[in-house]
Amino acid sequence: MGERRRGEGVGVVARDVEAYRKAAHEMVDFVADYYQTLQDGKGPLSPDGPLPVISAVEPGYLAKVLPAEAPEKGETFDAIMRDVEEKILPGITHWQSPNFFAYFPANSSYPGMIADMLCSAFNVIGFSWVNSPACTELETIVIDWLAKLVGMPDCFLSNKKGGGVIQGTASEAVAVALLSARLRSLRAAAEGKGLTYDLLLEKGVPGEEDNSMKLVAYCCDQAHSSIKKACMIAGVRMIRSIPGRAETNFEFDAVALEQAIEADIQAGLIPFFISATIGTTSSGACDDITRIGGVAKKYNVWLHVDSAYAGPAAVCEEYRGVFAGRELCDSFNFNAHKWMLTNFDCSVLWVQNRTHLLDALSITPEYMRNKASESGLVVDYRDWQIPLGRRFRALKLWFVMRSFGAEGIRQHIQDGIELARYFEEELKKDGRFEIPVPRSFGLVCFRLKGKGNEANQALLDAVNATKKTFIIHTALEGKTTLRFAAGGVMSEKEHVDNVLSLLKDSAASIV
Incomplete structure (x- = not known):
C-alpha cells in the first residue's frame, strides 16, 4: 500500500460528533483515493500499479489476522482504517474496477454513495407511512418517475390499480410476485367450488387434496435460479422448466409452454405462475413477452417478467421493442443496482394490480395500527414485501436520477x-x-472454435x-x-x- 495518512489523530469515533466529522472527511478521502486508484490503474492505494481485479487470498485468511474476540475498549479510527487497508482490502474483488467484466454490472456512482450516507444517517425504519412520511412518499414518486422513463404502461403507475416498490433483490421480487399469484389462484379455485379461501389456515376444498399441492409454476430452463427458490419458500412443489434451444437463442418456447399448461389442466393440476425473462443470466436471451403473455391471459395464469439485468436498457427508445408486451404481465422487475448507476440494493418491482400483492402480504398487529394507515390515504410498504423493516432506498434512486438526468442514464x-x-x-x-x-x-x-469444455475452461x-x-x-x-x-x-x-x-x-x- 501507499504511504499511510488516513485517520491520523482522529481518535475513537463513538459518540463524539467532532470526531465523527473528522473521520467522515477522512473516509470520503479514502473512497475518492480508492476510485482514483481503480480508474487510473495506480494511485494512493496502489502506487506501483493496478489493484488485482480478483482477490488472491486463500479461504480463511482473515481469521488468521484478526483477533478471536471483540475488543474490550473502543479502538481509534486510525487503528481500524489501518486494518481496512492492510487486512480487508486484500480480500476485496474489485467489482467497480474498469477491468471487471464478470456476472453483470453492479454499478456504483458518486451520487448513489452520497445518498447512501444520508440514508444511514437518517436510519429510518420505513415500514409504515407514519414512521417517516418522506421515506414512503419519495419512493412512490421516484418509482413513477422511473416507470415513465422506461416506458412502462400506465397501468403500472401509482395513480392506477398498480404501482411499484423497491425490493432488495430480484430474488425478493419474484418471491413476492409468486406469493401474490399463489393467493390469487387458490382463492379462485376455492370460489369456483362456492367456498371462501382462508389465507391463514390454508384450508383446501373439503374431501379433496389441498389445492396448494396442485399448483404448478412454469419457466424456461434459462431462467434465474431464484424462481425455484421462490417456489421452495412458497411450498410450491411443481415447477415445469421448459428447455430453451440454441436455434431459437435459448428463448422461452411459447408453444411448449401452452402444451405443458394444457397437459397439467388435463391432469387436474392448477397452473398459476409463469416467469419470463428479458436478458437471461447465461446468455442474455430475451423472451417474447407478447407471445408468452398471450398464453398467460388465455389460461388466467400470473405472468412475472424478470429483467433484472436488461431492464434499464428500456430508457433508450431504440431498445423498447425488446420490451413489447409489458401490458400483458402482472408483475415486472429490474435491478437499478445492476446497470443504472444506483448502489446495491435497489430492485424495482411493479405490479399491475396491487390488491393481489396486498392480500397476500398484509398483516397488521395491534402495535402497528395508526390513524394514517387506517384512513386508507397512505401507502405502507411493509405490505408490499416479505420483511417488515425497510431502508430509505428511494434516496439513492432520487439522487441518481437527478444527478445524471435521463440523458446521462441513456448515455x-x-x-x-x-x-x-x-x-x-x-x-x-x-x-x-x-x-x-x-x-x-x-x-x-x-x-x-472447435474446442471442448476442457480447453475453454x-x-x-x-x-x-x-x-x-x-x-x-x-x-x-x-x-x-x-x-x-x-x-x-x-x-x-x-x-x-x-x-x-x-x-x-x-x-x-x-x-
Whole structure:
C-alpha cells in the first residue's frame, strides 16, 4: 500500500460528533483515493500499479489476522482504517474496477454513495407511512418517475390499480410476485367450488387434496435460479422448466409452454405462475413477452417478467421493442443496482394490480395500527414485501436520477452496449473464437472454435489467473461458454482491449 495518512489523530469515533466529522472527511478521502486508484490503474492505494481485479487470498485468511474476540475498549479510527487497508482490502474483488467484466454490472456512482450516507444517517425504519412520511412518499414518486422513463404502461403507475416498490433483490421480487399469484389462484379455485379461501389456515376444498399441492409454476430452463427458490419458500412443489434451444437463442418456447399448461389442466393440476425473462443470466436471451403473455391471459395464469439485468436498457427508445408486451404481465422487475448507476440494493418491482400483492402480504398487529394507515390515504410498504423493516432506498434512486438526468442514464447504457459491440467485432476477426448466440445488450458469449469444455475452461482460468481482469463462464447445451459483460461505470475501450489481448495471448498456448 501507499504511504499511510488516513485517520491520523482522529481518535475513537463513538459518540463524539467532532470526531465523527473528522473521520467522515477522512473516509470520503479514502473512497475518492480508492476510485482514483481503480480508474487510473495506480494511485494512493496502489502506487506501483493496478489493484488485482480478483482477490488472491486463500479461504480463511482473515481469521488468521484478526483477533478471536471483540475488543474490550473502543479502538481509534486510525487503528481500524489501518486494518481496512492492510487486512480487508486484500480480500476485496474489485467489482467497480474498469477491468471487471464478470456476472453483470453492479454499478456504483458518486451520487448513489452520497445518498447512501444520508440514508444511514437518517436510519429510518420505513415500514409504515407514519414512521417517516418522506421515506414512503419519495419512493412512490421516484418509482413513477422511473416507470415513465422506461416506458412502462400506465397501468403500472401509482395513480392506477398498480404501482411499484423497491425490493432488495430480484430474488425478493419474484418471491413476492409468486406469493401474490399463489393467493390469487387458490382463492379462485376455492370460489369456483362456492367456498371462501382462508389465507391463514390454508384450508383446501373439503374431501379433496389441498389445492396448494396442485399448483404448478412454469419457466424456461434459462431462467434465474431464484424462481425455484421462490417456489421452495412458497411450498410450491411443481415447477415445469421448459428447455430453451440454441436455434431459437435459448428463448422461452411459447408453444411448449401452452402444451405443458394444457397437459397439467388435463391432469387436474392448477397452473398459476409463469416467469419470463428479458436478458437471461447465461446468455442474455430475451423472451417474447407478447407471445408468452398471450398464453398467460388465455389460461388466467400470473405472468412475472424478470429483467433484472436488461431492464434499464428500456430508457433508450431504440431498445423498447425488446420490451413489447409489458401490458400483458402482472408483475415486472429490474435491478437499478445492476446497470443504472444506483448502489446495491435497489430492485424495482411493479405490479399491475396491487390488491393481489396486498392480500397476500398484509398483516397488521395491534402495535402497528395508526390513524394514517387506517384512513386508507397512505401507502405502507411493509405490505408490499416479505420483511417488515425497510431502508430509505428511494434516496439513492432520487439522487441518481437527478444527478445524471435521463440523458446521462441513456448515455451510460449506450456506452456499455457500444463496448460490447466493439468486443464482439474484434473477437470475430480472430478465427480461433466463435460466438454461439447473438450479443445481447452488453453481454457477449464466446468460446474457442472447435474446442471442448476442457480447453475453454483452461482459457478462462489462464485469463483470470493474471488478476488483470475477471470474466466468468456458463454452459449452453452442455458446452462451456465464456461471458463478457460490459457496463461498468469506469470501463472504456482501453480496458476492453486489455481483455482481448489477454484472451488472444492465452489462446495461443491452448489452440
